Amino acid sequence: MDRRRFLIRSGGAVGSLILIACGGTSGGSVQQPQPTGAAGKAAQGKTRVVYWSSWGGASGKALQKLVDDFNASQKEIFVENQYQGTYEETAQKLAAALAARQVPDMASMSEVTWNKFYLNGSLQNMTDYFKSANMDPKTYVSSLIEEGTKNGDVWWVPFARSTPLFYYNRDMFKKAGLPDRGPKTWDELREWGKDLMGKGGAKKVFAFTDAKNYNAWHFQGNVWQWGGAYSNEEFDMLIDEGGAVEAGEWLRKFVHEDKMGYMAEDQSIDFGNGICATTQQSTGSLGGIVEAAKFEVGTAMLPEMKKFGCPTGGAGLGIMAAAPDERKQAAFEFIKFLAKPENVTYWSKETGYMPVTNSARESAEMQAYFKENPNFKVAVEQLPKTQPQDSARRLVPNGDQTIGTGLERILANNEPASQVFKGVAQQLESDAQDIKEQVEEKQARRLRTA
Amino acid sequence: MDAAVKTQRELHGCRSPSWQGYASLTFKYALLALTALVFLLPVFWMVSASLKGLQEIYAFPTVWVPSQPKWGNYPDAWNAAPFARFYANTLITTFFGVGLEVVNAALTAYALVFLPFPGKNLIFIVLLAALMIPVQVTILPNYLTIASLGWLNTYQGIILPGASVAFSAFLLRQHFLTLPTEILEAARLEGAGHLRMLWDVVLPLSRPVLVTALLISVVAKWNDFLWPLIVTNRLDMRVLSIGLAYLFDQEGNNQWGIIMAAAVFVVAPVVALFVWTQRHIISGLTAGATKG
Numbered sequence: 196m197d198r199r200r201f202l203i204r205s206g207g208a209v210g211s212l213i214l215i216a217c218g219g220t221s222g223g224s225v226q227q228p229q230p231t232g233a234a235g236k237a238a239q240g241k242t243r244v245v246y247w248s249s250w251g252g253a254s255g256k257a258l259q260k261l262v263d264d265f266n267a268s269q270k271e272i273f274v275e276n277q278y279q280g281t282y283e284e285t286a287q288k289l290a291a292a293l294a295a296r297q298v299p300d301m302a303s304m305s306e307v308t309w310n311k312f313y314l315n316g317s318l319q320n321m322t323d324y325f326k327s328a329n330m331d332p333k334t335y336v337s338s339l340i341e342e343g344t345k346n347g348d349v350w351w352v353p354f355a356r357s358t359p360l361f362y363y364n365r366d367m368f369k370k371a372g373l374p375d376r377g378p379k380t381w382d383e384l385r386e387w388g389k390d391l392m393g394k395g396g397a398k399k400v401f402a403f404t405d406a407k408n409y410n411a412w413h414f415q416g417n418v419w420q421w422g423g424a425y426s427n428e429e430f431d432m433l434i435d436e437g438g439a440v441e442a443g444e445w446l447r448k449f450v451h452e453d454k455m456g457y458m459a460e461d462q463s464i465d466f467g468n469g470i471c472a473t474t475q476q477s478t479g480s481l482g483g484i485v486e487a488a489k490f491e492v493g494t495a496m497l498p499e500m501k502k503f504g505c506p507t508g509g510a511g512l513g514i515m516a517a518a519p520d521e522r523k524q525a526a527f528e529f530i531k532f533l534a535k536p537e538n539v540t541y542w543s544k545e546t547g548y549m550p551v552t553n554s555a556r557e558s559a560e561m562q563a564y565f566k567e568n569p570n571f572k573v574a575v576e577q578l579p580k581t582q583p584q585d586s587a588r589r590l591v592p593n594g595d596q597t598i599g600t601g602l603e604r605i606l607a608n609n610e611p612a613s614q615v616f617k618g619v620a621q622q623l624e625s626d627a628q629d630i631k632e633q634v635e636e637k638q639a640r641r642l643r644t645a
Numbered sequence: 646m647d648a649a650v651k652t653q654r655e656l657h658g659c660r661s662p663s664w665q666g667y668a669s670l671t672f673k674y675a676l677l678a679l680t681a682l683v684f685l686l687p688v689f690w691m692v693s694a695s696l697k698g699l700q701e702i703y704a705f706p707t708v709w710v711p712s713q714p715k716w717g718n719y720p721d722a723w724n725a726a727p728f729a730r731f732y733a734n735t736l737i738t739t740f741f742g743v744g745l746e747v748v749n750a751a752l753t754a755y756a757l758v759f760l761p762f763p764g765k766n767l768i769f770i771v772l773l774a775a776l777m778i779p780v781q782v783t784i785l786p787n788y789l790t791i792a793s794l795g796w797l798n799t800y801q802g803i804i805l806p807g808a809s810v811a812f813s814a815f816l817l818r819q820h821f822l823t824l825p826t827e828i829l830e831a832a833r834l835e836g837a838g839h840l841r842m843l844w845d846v847v848l849p850l851s852r853p854v855l856v857t858a859l860l861i862s863v864v865a866k867w868n869d870f871l872w873p874l875i876v877t878n879r880l881d882m883r884v885l886s887i888g889l890a891y892l893f894d895q896e897g898n899n900q901w902g903i904i905m906a907a908a909v910f911v912v913a914p915v916v917a918l919f920v921w922t923q924r925h926i927i928s929g930l931t932a933g934a935t936k937g
Binding site: 295 | 699700703704705725784785788789792793797871874875878879880887890891892893894895896897898899900
């Protein structure tokens with residue numbers, strides 16, 4: 196059962212569904228009924244908020260506890276948490292629900308999927324809610340809240356955010372006689388490579404991963420580190436020039452000439468089994484990697500090259516524009532509750548997601564947790580330096596896979612980066628046409644109303 | 646006499662053993678074992694992983710048999726989501742879904758084979774065309790229909806769109822075509838009506854195919870994930886396949902031992918059903934073979 200593969204496949208279907216749904220919505224000003232299903236006894240006499248979430252497992256339990264706490268904390272609102280599958284499946288359901296005019300009041304949306312709902316006008320502008328609730332959007336870590344802010348208005352608030360992180364095998368580093376820290380630059384890692392594969396006993400220095408494991412997310416950081424970009428906000432593709440090509444070439448040489456890097460199907464497993472000495476993986480995987488490893492795991496900020504670069508990932512929360520005002524207001528109350536320091540801290544500790552508010556990060560409880568888990572502290576310290584991904588991966592349909600399969604050709608087939616990325620850029624450009632028009636239309640509409 | 650025995654032996658393919666015979670037999674068994682391995686290994690892996698901790702699951706070289714079986718994975722999985730409720734929901738949707746599908750298919754196939762009416766071939770071609778359409782394409786129109794009927798979060802909402810499946814009708818039609826016309830004419834002379842013909846003559850003669858269609862349908866309905874996920878929102882209307890998804894972690898931080906334990910008790914009834922019904926398929930097949 197390969198869930199990631201399923202994810203990718205369903206992701207393709209999501210794209211087309213969302214396009215269909217766009218045609219069906221009428222700007223979002225029409226109020227729509229909640230998805231059917233009678234409210235339980237607990238909701239009687241209260242404003243019922245239907246919340247579509249995307250967390251199963253331990254994270255799902257932690258979320259349900261927060262929802263229960265909220266419902267017990269006051270008498271006016273009842274939040275009903277309805278799990279809808281992965282981020283992609285939730286987006287797919289949301290698109291279908293919009294077309295059928297049976298929307299929830301709020302939903303979890305990933306850093307990729309929320310853009311589509313923002314563009315087709317399904318999301319509620321939360322700026323006025325922030326004002327009336329006397330809450331400052333700056334409560335949230337600035338790089339994260341800025342991602343959901345467009346032209347000064349907040350549409351999407353951070354909740355379960357993660358970033359890539361550098362992992363290293365501390366035992367191997369010790370054996371290789373290296374300092375107990377991550378490399379400052381990629382070139383430094385390359386210098387260390389000989390010792391790691393010699394005295395350190397590693398088969399390989401660093402594991403990259405493949406397209407279905409989101410290598411385009413990880414490579415986004417590399418592209419920035421080399422001073423390049425996938426694209427700009429106007430959808431001009433930049434992946435076939437400058438820093439992006441240099442980064443791709445560095446990877447190719449590191450893999451095929453130095454024989455130090457390689458493409459792993461799941462870098463966490465290889466790292467946990469001591470096949471590679473270092474790798475890059477989501478902060479969300481920290482708990483699992485530490486649990487599965489038989490050695491001391493070290494973490495570090497991503498290595499730099501010309502500068503630092505690291506994308507954000509994970510999901511945030513959006514309120515649906517089509518819900519009635521009363522319920523939208525109630526949904527925001529719940530968002531406000533989730534941003535309380537003790538709740539952010541609880542969620543972060545239970546799930547491994549980054550604490551999304553400054554107050555939670557500075558809280559005594561979080562500081563104590565950092566002491567016990569220095570690896571987690573590294574991830575949180577890196578957070579303010581992260582930035583939203585380029586439009587090519589965030590907005591272009593299937594952009595993630597187009598870039599990812601290009602990378603596979605560099606990592607596995609030793610094809611020159613300039614040649615591969617030229618084709619990738621052409622593909623991205625032709626795939627970007629529809630979304631480009633949508634973005635321009637949105638801007639034109641905003642200018643007309645302003 | 647001797648010659649006769651020999652020819653009979655030859656007919657049955659059991660010649661007196663020679664080294665070629667042994668070699669070919671060994672080869673056949675080796676192939677058989679290989680095929681069995683391909684099918685059984687994942688099942689073995691599922692069961693063995695359901696008793697392991699995370700470290701043993703990820704370990705390389707592979708740990709085949711857990712050193713200390715973690716039976717606790719099973720109650721952990723069962724308690725991670727309301728699986729009793731999911732079981733009930735899956736049983737209800739599978740039972741009625743399969744029933745409707747197979748009745749529908751049998752009636753359609755009967756009409757397509759034994760009833761003369763204009764446009765029969767056209768209808769069959771449309772049926773074939775429906776066979777080619779991927780399910781994903783029909784999800785949105787189906788959802789809009791079900792939603793406008795107010796059937797989200799209901800059993801009929803989960804069941805009805807799957808009540809007619811072109812494949813089972815196609816499967817049964819192809820088999821009905823092979824039935825000897827003499828038997829059917831004899832039945833008609835005896836004065837049997839269409840329902841009687843279907844029930845007492847056509848279906849008993851089609852038992853292996855019918856059981857096959859039934860099994861395919863059960864497996865499809867039991868495992869269906871996307872449609873029940875889309876058409877239900879509430880925990881109390883969810884089915885087993887979605888229950889499995891409840892155990893997954895969004896960031897890939899999965900407790901595979903617990904997920905595999907849940908997979909074992911989710912697939913167990915289908916496996917049991919298969920073991921129980923497979924003799925019908927085999928006996929049906931051989932019954933056809935001896936007739937010559």
